Amino acid sequence: MNRQLEDGERVVGTEVLHGGSTAEMRRLTVGAPDGSTRDLVLRSFVAPCHRERAEDWLGREVGALTVLAGTGVPVPGLVAADPVAAHAEHPSLLMTHMTGRTVLNDEGVETRVPLLARQLVAIHAVRPAERPPKYEALTTADTVVTPAGARTAAWAAAIDVIRGPAPPYEGRFLHRDFQPGNVLFDVGSADPAGARITAVVDWAAASWGPADLDVAHCSANLALLHGPEWGLRFAQAYEAAGGVLAAAVSERRYWLVRDALASSEEVRPVSRTWREAGRPELTERAVEQRLDAYVTALMDATADDWGCPPPQAGEPRR
Template identity: 75%
Template structure:
């Protein structure tokens, strides 16, 4: 086995577990660390087949103590989502095996098929990608699972919001007051719960970037049941931070243009948008670090905070 990256080395018992789930005559010929994840180590495994070809799998491993404590729930959610999505029109990885309690591996792990494509985070071509993202999210929300996943969670509270330095204090105070209110009623949908450009794989023709196609949606560890507005709000926040506040505001329009249905009342839609924006205030560094590693070096913590402030302020301005 050739390791292209020291961090990509698989620990012994995990290696044995992976090998037990390969086809007869197959072997791991190389591993590569996949960058961009926040909660887990990700590796692409190149598998040599018995007929001389290759195929690829992806191994997700939770190693950080904080996330290891929560890995069982996350991996069970992801395994459940991948199992139910198999054979649907949603381009999710296929589940190969899962060890949520580290009964066989050094750390909690999940093995799945590898999907072609890559995340695209550049500003170039964003106007063509936003409708693609919107249509894909509408398709996810249309899925009717045989067994509903667990209820969504919103971890932020009015008391944990971190107001950025030099932020519009009045706008943020009003936003914080807004999420002190009870959540609006909603019609439940199957949620990805972390749908954003970093978790969407695309095939982008080099000669025609506008003809990009979505090849996969990954990271289903937070799959939930809840309001479509919450998934839309989360993607909107990420677009605002990656490409500027205007793109965050644009996404909900694109979602409705694609046939998606959001809360009928504007104030209810605003609640979810603001709640997700404020939630991001608590993890700006966590969110922006993978983007910088992926080449968006200009997205420093300060720049992202400034964009978040502008986005939250723009949302609150819609109140008039």
Template identity: 75%
Template sequence: MTDHEEAAAVRPLALAWVGRHLEDGERIVGVEALHGGVTAEMRRLTVGTREGGTRELVLRMFVDPFSLRNAEEWLGREVAALTTLAGTGVPAPGLVAVDPAAAHCEYPALLMTHLQGRTVLDDEGVEARVPLLARQLAAIHAVRPAERPLTYVALTTADTVVVPEGADAAVWGAAIEVIREPAPPYEGRFLHRDFQPGNVLFDVRSAVRISGVVDWAGASWGPADVDVAHCSTILALLHGPEWGHRFAGAYEEAGGVLAATVGERRYWQVRDALAFSEEVRLVARPWREAGRTELTPRFVEKRLDAYVTSVMDRWS
């Protein structure tokens, strides 16, 4: 494939916009689609430099109807987060340019630096990765932004939960009642809001060092429990319910502070787990595309049911 053909994989207006943000003498020499996300179209751009070398950028464009409705807010959050994180030691992309209202591109777009590494979703090695994830999340929560981001938003309600086929109605009914209660009081922290293995890059040589944390479109202010519960649920669905519980313990071992009471912890864990009942097919698809073919929607539903049951048993 020629350079021109590869560049054509980027929409024409976006390609021209990117070009205006390159250094003098630079040009795009390669384009690769990045997979794994569910809300945006991602392209890795290889840029030829004036000196004859290359560097890489990432272009994110929000193209589906739901994302388009939220693009300006999400891009605003992400730009603010990347600006906040610059120089903190948290391995986040560097901001290059943003077009939140699609004034220049076909769709709302973000251009940022590319981070080396890869996502790791396999069962093998999860025991070594969980403490690394926990330490990284604790470091994110330790960031003190000069300007507080928008408060977190929880979209799931007791009336939108989808009880999986074959699940224990009494257990799920009790879990649903938990989130009918008002959210507990909390001490605010800087949140990623979608911190989980799919948004964490590991060193490609060993997978025992985190090289990047991506997708800051949900960056928020709220309780640490929100991020911990979210990553716990994902780990439970990827690797089994016990890993959700082990992550919360690893987070505390890393110095993170969770809600003080059993009831408060149960609220946040249950709320996040129930949210996944509404989007099992959506979250399972990129996992299968990444090679976890056994994670069919039905398989993930069963794991979700097992995890909700274990959370209710653990914190009752």
């Protein structure tokens, strides 16, 4: 750490940052001889189960922060990285501190969703000289966890959807964990309409794949945080912001269902993280019920619900 500081600088304060589920985050206040200070953030993979993948995750994050520097996408500046703990106690990444904070409450969601959509469109517009690794699906038909009391017919149909091969797609630069917990907002204004995004963080899963998959991931998180209807609305907001999704209903459903079902395996840790962040009503059971309602809504949705263009004459609806 010290080798990354300027001459005469030293760490004069530390603060644990909460909200991350795979890495420990600390805000470091660095003091200079002239009395000025600056803030850095140290991201460290401490748990043995996460250290195993730390080199891959940190490699992806270093690549993403390097690619995105100067693009207009608000991301932390890369200071240093030690993916294999050659110089630090744990695999770590040091970056600049970004202003703002995550906002997970229901108030103002109707204002934040278009901002999230526009930001994701900007991310997908990035064309890196070197592509990051291909996306990971995160679930299979055999690992889905159907919640107790769920509508079994809808879940069986949803699981059948992802048994088939992935639809063809045009690759895009993906965040792969783009969701409200990884977006910082300026909350200086008491008026939710005055919100603006100050940073997109946690690029450890940066990938190459379909834009639909990033949209599906954010949609699932919005559905569980704010209600199933927000999952469908996010796809509409993404298109309204200029984003392009799969044209066929069957293809949109595939990606949306795939990431919704992946959420079934993470209900316990995700709901705990949200409760710790100030949403005590989001118990494990409450999140399961929202997920059930969302999966059912996805299986019932039509082309009109997603704003898909109508098929051309003689072309069947898919």
